[in-house]
Amino acid sequence: MKKxxxxxxxxxxxxxxxxQQDPKAKSILENVTKTTRSYQSIQATFDYIMxxxxxxxxxxxxxxxxxxxEKYQLKLPQLGLEVYCDxxxxxxxxKDANEVSITSMEDESAEMxxxxxxxxxxxxxxxxxxxxxxxxxxxxxxxxxLFPLTKETExxxxxxxxxxxxxxxxxxxxxxxxxxxxxxxxxxxxxxVTADDHLFVFDAVRYPGVxxxxxx
Numbered sequence: 001m002k003k004x005x006x007x008x009x010x011x012x013x014x015x016x017x018x019x020q021q022d023p024k025a026k027s028i029l030e031n032v033t034k035t036t037r038s039y040q041s042i043q044a045t046f047d048y049i050m051x052x053x054x055x056x057x058x059x060x061x062x063x064x065x066x067x068x069x070e071k072y073q074l075k076l077p078q079l080g081l082e083v084y085c086d087x088x089x090x091x092x093x094x095k096d097a098n099e100v101s102i103t104s105m106e107d108e109s110a111e112m113x114x115x116x117x118x119x120x121x122x123x124x125x126x127x128x129x130x131x132x133x134x135x136x137x138x139x140x141x142x143x144x145x146l147f148p149l150t151k152e153t154e155x156x157x158x159x160x161x162x163x164x165x166x167x168x169x170x171x172x173x174x175x176x177x178x179x180x181x182x183x184x185x186x187x188x189x190x191x192x193v194t195a196d197d198h199l200f201v202f203d204a205v206r207y208p209g210v211x212x213x214x215x216x
Contacts, residue, residue, distance in 0.1 A: 025129055032167050099211045143162075
């Protein structure tokens with residue numbers, strides 16, 4: 001399950017000297033942070049894509065997420081996965097097994113397992129470099145590469161696209177070291193939606209017979 005959640009995030013063998021904290025990239029990313037934190041809540045639908053060209057694998061799944069501060073609810077219906085986080089605890093429910101694993105948010109965040117980090121993934125642990133301005137799907141975007149500061153990662157680079165008008169991350173592509181590349185592409189974003197706190201807590205009553213595995 002951790003592998004699956006890590007893949008959903010997406011996105012060192014590179015030379016860090018060429019990837020230092022580029023002033024232009026830093027300015028853009030700081031604006032993204034400011035914009036993201038200005039909203040009480042963010043709701044988005046997205047595509048989650050996994051590619052491995054060597055093995056001829058291409059998988060696409062659709063998901064949805066709603067975030068409120070550090071709280072979030074994530075659903076990937078095609079994978080039968082639901083994740084709830086109340087800011088302290090994380091419940092990961094697998095429909096096929098009717099099982100929910102409970103971990104602390106600190107454990108999940110430390111391993112970049114939190115899919116909501118799509119919007120703040122760049123905030124720590126990376127050098128970054130401005131690549132270019134481009135037009136994707138009719139929208140102007142900034143393209144920035146993120147390079148992990150530690151070699152103890154499964155990926156070498158994350159390329160993010162930032163919607164120039166919204167100043168929010170539009171997509172993130174994680175380039176894996178072993179051939180697996182993962183992309184999260186945002187399709188629709190709504191801000192300041194109603195988000196009651198009960199949305200971010202797993203309600204076992206709705207899942208009769210669910211098996212709980214407490215890993216805290």
